[in-house]
Amino acid sequence: MRNSQTAGRRLGPLVDLLLWCATLLAALLAALAEYAEVSPILRFLGTLGAITLASVVLGRSIDQLGGRMRPAAIGTFQAVVGNLPELIIGIFALRAGLTAVVQAALIGSVLNMLLLGNGLAFLAGGLRHGSMTIDGGRAQVSRVMLVLLMSTLITPAIAVNLGTPAARHTNTVSYVVAVALLAVFVVSLPFRLGKDADAPPVHNGTGEARPGTWPLRRVLALTTVAGLLIAVEADWLTGTLSPAVEAMGLNDAFVGLFLVATVGNLSQLVPAVQLSLRGDADTAAAITMEGALQVALLLAPVLTLLAPLVGAGAFTLIFPPLQIVAVIVAALLVVFVTIDSKVNHLEGLTLFVLYIVLASLFWWG
Template structure:
């Protein structure tokens, strides 16, 4: 009886599977008896249905999962206004709104890809694609001959990352973890600070050469020195990447989780809950799509900068130093603060300081070389005031990271005062850059 019941059960199961396949063949209009290749066609139909379901799920996850994506229609609206009305102020405003969710989704796709690449490569990807929006905008500006816009947007990105973002990350982490100490890897901060000092020296020499009027050939010696320094900085940054990928392969991982009091309770649970929402190839495809759309909108954004400045009666320096870096780095600004609030201060430093290092050691010299190939006299002379602000900023942040902020307490009086000081200093430093003439 037992065997008969088992056979009957299997018989019903086989009938069920057979009926399911018959239903699929009936829906698709195929007859498995009369046609020899019908089952292969059924499998193709099923695979197409699975593919369409996966595409719909990916679009739903990436496009419809964030309220900020409600701003995406402003991108096509900017193109429509440019074609119909050509109001430069509206074109710039709509382009700025349309690029903002794209920059955030670019950071989201990078974070999803980081689940499959590891901590070190993921940190480099976050820093690279976090700056992708601003790098694309700068390429369009350089192609249009707007050298000062490129220089000031890169400068504003470094200042906002090193001062505003880093200070807000420290302060937010201190508010969340009041009665504990947040730790970070000091060696990584020392390496980044050294690279930033090297970048500042590369920017300082052409400015000093220009303002001391000691050039043998006026204008040519400054440009030649800028190009030579840019090549040296690119080689140094390549060596730094090799050091990150081959030698120091654990710098973005949390520092000694067993020592951290929060690692035993809340952090491990959160790490288990974190899982990729899209696959690796979906993340790569979305990165390509977002980058192409940002590049397309950046062309309209850059062309409307001059008209928006005249229509809104604001200096181009404000747009270059404040607006463009905020939009381009919005994703990494938010991620650095969120990681600090999750007691992952090493990742916050990797995003904020790593992004500044990448712009200073790769972005700026890269545009000098690109301008060299395009015949545009892009140099490292950021004018005396901007260079002095950058030099003082690097010194202050390096001093805080190496000496004062080796152990950042949550709300202890001394360390909290330093966090307030860093945020206040960032506001005081960025404010005079707004009124700097071009």
């Protein structure tokens, strides 16, 4: 065991160096494709790959904060910074008039965190460590917040889709919901960062928390560089999104729900799976649940309020019916899976399979 851990520590710097080089090379190729006469599909796929690598670097950098911050602070910080790629992509997409893509990406982020993130984390960790335990109290708070916040997002959409009088005031309803959600975020932040939320994570098997080994200056520098790369590449992505989607025969809902959302969440998905493989399913679940919550608490309201300021016009929080159903089913399944504070590979597989089923439904629009 010690020999394998020593070999892992020696290979770590080499893997990181290769990742950084690949990220810079992908950014360079994406830039060349952006300013050269290449097909929209190649530009789209190249930029998507560049954002993917930059997001992995961002997630790897955030993972190095272990041991430097309190557990509750790490979870919240990781969720905030982890949603940065999607916020940047969302702003540029709104400026390009891709409202349907942004709406789908918000719902897709929730599905991504709840089903794909938890599914892969529980599947990988369960296969390695068997049944794993998560903190019941912390998970209970997350479950209650998840159901309440999803209800807050979903209820206005149901009211409008049913043709109630609120349907004539979609912009006003969206602004009310956005302000209410931001208020919940601000009020709940001290509670989530307080001493009660700072219980040590539950470790399973032989997995132990590993403190970050990078100097803090490197962590901050790479986080900044990755964020800037994502910002530039997001502008390129939205510029080629419409012609590429049309050329590939895809629909806006599928692109937002499963492509943009997955790329934007990689900085959270990768650390969650890594932590679960170490036996720390507790922190892995906290990252994915907090990530889903902050899409509703922070990302969706901010995009709603910023849309008029960036010249994108009104952006409403009224989602299509099938997307509403998908969120309800995902939230309920995650609540049932985590209600006994134990998770395993079969439950992870169930979450992952539901994600694939939903992807197949939206593939045809």
